[in-house]
Amino acid sequence: MFQVDLVDVQSDDAIFEGNGWDAVIVVASDLDVIAQDEIKLLANHAKQIDQRIGKTATLLLAPGLAGGRLIVSPVLNAQNEYSDVTVFAKAAREGIAIAKAAGAVKPLLVVSQHSDTRYQYAQQVSALACGQELWQSLEYREAEQTLPAMTAIGLLVTQSCSELLNAVEAGKVLARDLCGTEPERMAAPAFADYCVDAFNGSGLSVSVVDEQEELERDYPLLCAVGRASFCVPRHQPRVVKVEYVGEGEIEKTFLFAGKGVIYDTGGADIKVAGGMAGMSRDKGGAAAVAGLMKTLSLLKPKGIRVIAELGLVRNSIGSDAFVPDEIINSHAGVRVRIGNTDAEGRLVLADLLSHLRIKATSAVNPQLFSVATLTGHVVRCYGGYTAVVENAVSKAQGIGAGIADVAELWGESVELSRLRHDDFAKVNNISGQGELLSSNNGPSAITARGHQYPAAFLINASGLGDHGSHSAAPLPFAHIDIAGSATEGHPLYGKPTASPLVTLLHNAIK
Ligand SMILES: [Zn+2]
Structure with missing residues (x-):
């Protein structure tokens, strides 16, 4: 280390x-x-x-x-x-x-x-x-x-304070290594292996989903993104599942979906005119969540349980690549119409969140999160700051506001964005045939509400739409877009920051 x-x-x-x-x-x-x-x-x-x-x-x-x-x-x-x-x-x-x-x-x-x-x-x-x-x-x-x-x-x-700080720094080193490393050294199987090694002997439970059949059955949207990567064994997708259970009676449960797009070519909607360089850093969400789990394993806070799913996939292009207009059933059973193959992160997260949703329904005081370098829009909107977009249940519980307060004190400042009814209108039943649209077909940076409305997609594609404030089992969910904060300095060569690891830690242990 x-x-x-x-x-x-x-x-x-x-x-x-x-x-x-x-x-x-x-x-x-x-x-x-x-x-x-x-x-x-x-x-x-x-x-x-x-x-x-x-x-x-x-x-x-x-x-x-x-x-x-x-x-x-x-x-x-x-x-x-x-x-x-x-x-x-x-x-x-x-x-x-x-x-x-x-x-x-x-x-x-x-x-x-x-x-x-x-x-x-x-x-x-x-x-x-x-x-x-x-x-x-x-x-x-x-x-x-x-x-x-x-x-x-x-x-x-x-x-x-050194016990806390060394645990945080160990997590941040892991997160920076996973996020910043080039896409062959840290391809999906290599990323999974790196996590398994880093968690060895930590007391965390770790498992890796690596069978193609199981991946396709349980993570259909993720596998659509990675479809053109299956023919290259070293590029095949992985899902890493990690769990931390603190000592004593569990009082809160935190569930994290981390976007680990190992390399984002854009897919069939390929990134052109130099827009692809730097896309090895599209795994910053999964990296930050992995780092958080490392920190927790060292600090061993009592009374909390933390469950993470990391979706590791390369958005490759080739003859088997998925294309816009395809309709794919999500893990939650929602028919998703692909709007643009470069809006792949939300597809990866939706399946991860669907699995976490099932775990959350039987968990003690759950809080669900997705962490992702998701949109160019958030960078256009907030520069180097992280955005949090929460559902109504999370807002009513003050989770986003609490995160923003903690983030400010630890130098990982957060902007709280509000999810609105028209964000859902951008994705719900656009064709009139009952599908959910993954995205519009243009760059998010020039799309109005380009970082807010993906949260509406995530809620509905993952089945969290059935867990709103007035449902029998409300679940708080906050989507965290770190496209502007996962790295610092030069967009292609600057250092990964491991953000928002420190914020998520303090939200969990406060
Ligand atoms: Zn993309």
């Missing part, structure tokens, strides 16, 4: 030379809020000859401090009323990047407390941001036989 160990440090003495650390990185919104007098004094002295101190991340020669290195990384715009905790994450990343470049391998991270409640998890978010900054791709690690650039990062904290 490519992971930097995060270590709790309780005493301020750790900032001095000889206590095991080789650099001090201080992340602070103002030099005067730094609690350690020696650091504050050094930074203020340095500022007299270098006006960059406190404005940009800077390395200072600091005799007597750990490694003789002090990196002052200012948090900019913390006072701005529109800022969120990611201003701390940004500063921490700049600081750890300088520490790495300077040759430090065991830095101590000192995050100055801020009284604003928006920043109550600033220390934890900063520590996780260092993990994000230091992560390198699986291909790179395998080619270079490389280890993490740092052996450990010390966290000067008042309350121990």
Whole structure:
């Protein structure tokens, strides 16, 4: 596992030379809020000859401090009323990047407390941001036989948090590896094997559906997407089922469907004009859910049960590819008319959700989720933020609003979108022959309500439409579109983020 160990440090003495650390990185919104007098004094002295101190991340020669290195990384715009905790994450990343470049391998991270409640998890978010900054791709690690650039990062904290953070970071490393790796190394069977290995000995129950007959019977929409991939054994679809059962009486059940489109060519509605590159990252939903299960297996929270189904499939093109106008019966028995083969993620999710729906009806306090890099529309609409689109049952229970609150505090901000009656009108019985239409035939980015209405399709194609507020067995369901947040920076080469792993974890354990 490519992971930097995060270590709790309780005493301020750790900032001095000889206590095991080789650099001090201080992340602070103002030099005067730094609690350690020696650091504050050094930074203020340095500022007299270098006006960059406190404005940009800077390395200072600091005799007597750990490694003789002090990196002052200012948090900019913390006072701005529109800022969120990611201003701390940004500063921490700049600081750890300088520490790495300077040759430090065991830095101590000192995050100055801020009284604003928006920043109550600033220390934890900063520590996780260092993990994000230091992560390198699986291909790179395998080619270079490389280890993490740092052996450990010390966290000067008042309350121990390393157990939580190391469990989260282990999940995030797994999620980034699964999402970011190229489509042959992480083809569907390889993705499934990688999960099985990662969960080995974790206490999670894991099974993989790999027989074509069983896949076609139980996941007919998923298999339509993967139909042209069956002729290439190494590309064949898989469904990975994972379950976590906490100790004690189960009080809540969380059920996740993860979209793992290994590669999205668009299918017969092929992506043209350079629109295909980067489509190896269309597995970010399944990756984030797999990472969440890893984190849960390490943290072992009591009283919850978590069930995940990951749909791993390559949207290949070939003579056996599915085409628009086909009508396919979903696992829930709904006749689905294919509108566009590039709207494949919702087909994968609908069958997974149908299986989860059946489990949810006998589960204690269930909450259902789909997690997917689903639409270009969400990126057009919200940029790099995650969208949550929930059904009426979920809305009445305040699940989406609770997720948005948690997400904000942990630097994975969420926009809450509202599902409306006209979203259902876009998919219900368009031909007058009673089928459900999977999508319109145009890019979602130029389709009005292009990220909201797929939730209407998911509800009806999966059978969740029979579990609305006025039904005998209402089931809360929230669809989470991470097309804008699953990766950061360059759309083709930027790092996977593992988002919204941290949010989903805290929604489950709060
Ligand atoms: Zn697609």
